[in-house]
Each structure stands twice: as C-alpha cells, then as structure tokens.
Amino acid sequence: MTAAMAHPHRIxxxxxxxxxxxxxxxxxxxxxxEVAGVADNVADxxxxxxxxxxxxxxxxxxxxxxxxxxxxxxxLAAAGIxxxxxxxxxxxxxxxxxxxxxALSKPFTxxxxxxxxxxx
Numbered sequence: 164m165t166a167a168m169a170h171p172h173r174i175x176x177x178x179x180x181x182x183x184x185x186x187x188x189x190x191x192x193x194x195x196x197e198v199a200g201v202a203d204n205v206a207d208x209x210x211x212x213x214x215x216x217x218x219x220x221x222x223x224x225x226x227x228x229x230x231x232x233x234x235x236x237x238x239l240a241a242a243g244i245x246x247x248x249x250x251x252x253x254x255x256x257x258x259x260x261x262x263x264x265x266a267l268s269k270p271f272t273x274x275x276x277x278x279x280x281x282x283x
Contacts, residue, residue, distance in 0.1 A: 171219025171245055171283050173199035177208045177235055178249070179227040183271070187221060190273045196280065203227065208235045212242065219283050220246035221267065221276075224257065233258045245283035 174196050178184040181203075188198050199217040202208035204226055211217060212235065220239055222232040232248075236258070239246045248257060249267045257266070267279050 170281055171196075173197045173216055173218050174280065175199045175208065175211055175217045175220040175246075176201045177203070177220065177226070177232055178223045179203040180223075183223075183269070187271065187276065190271070190276045193273060194277050194280070205230050205232065205234050208232070209238055212238050212244070217244055219280065220244065221249055221280075222246055223249045225251065231258075233261070236261050236264070247279045247283065 174191055176184055176187050176198060178187060178201070184201050184203070188201065191198055200211040202211055220235070222235055224232055226232060236246060236248070237260070240261070247265045247267050248261060249269060249271070250257070251269050265279050265282055267275060
C-alpha cells in the first residue's frame with residue numbers, strides 16, 4: 164500500500180435501507196472514495212468481499228430479516244480489511260469479537276463518515 168493509499172479507498176457498504184445506502188454512496192463520492200459495492204444482506208456482502216477489490220467497509224449491524232453483519236465482519240477481519248460498524252444506537256449489541264472496531268452512529272453525517280474512515 165502506498166503512502167497515498169494510507170486510508171481505505173474502495174469501500175464496501177452493507178446497509179439494508181436503500182436511502183441510507185445511497186446517502187453513504189454520495190458521501191463516499193464527495194470524500195473522494197470509491198464504492199466497492201453495496202449489499203443489503205450477508206450472502207451478497209460475503210460474495211463482494213470474496214471477489215476482492217475491497218479495502219474498507221461500513222457495516223450496518225442489523226440487516227433485514229433479523230440478519231446481523233457478524234459473518235461479514237469475521238470475513239473482513241480474517242482478510243485484514245478494516246471496517247466500521249454502523250449502529251442505530253446504544254440498543255445494538257456489538258459482538259464481543261468486534262467491540263474494538265470503530266462505530267458510526269445513525270443518523271450519519273458526512274463529517275462523521277470522513278472521520279471514521281480516516282481513522283481506519
């Protein structure tokens with residue numbers, strides 16, 4: 164990784180709310196990042212991670228149909244890819260294995276997204 168690429172550039176978005184996913188895509192574009200892919204469920208996200216080209220991720224903890232992002236978090240951690248956990252608030256329980264990860268609280272602001280990505 165070159166010095167110019169010190170921060171993750173190609174970001175995977177895992178978010179089950181289409182409007183929030185689109186907003187994050189807009190934020191990433193405005194921040195000069197690339198969207199590596201968007202997934203709204205565990206299976207699609209795992210396929211994108213396996214396909215490569217992801218060097219960072221924003222994971223919504225709770226996805227629809229009761230799914231949670233922990234299998235994706237585990238896959239990213241195993242691959243050494245940094246990620247941020249997006250939560251709807253203090254009520255979300257963070258899996259113990261990932262409690263040390265940076266978190267992003269909803270509602271998102273571009274400033275908060277930029278800060279958390281720069282910290283990866």
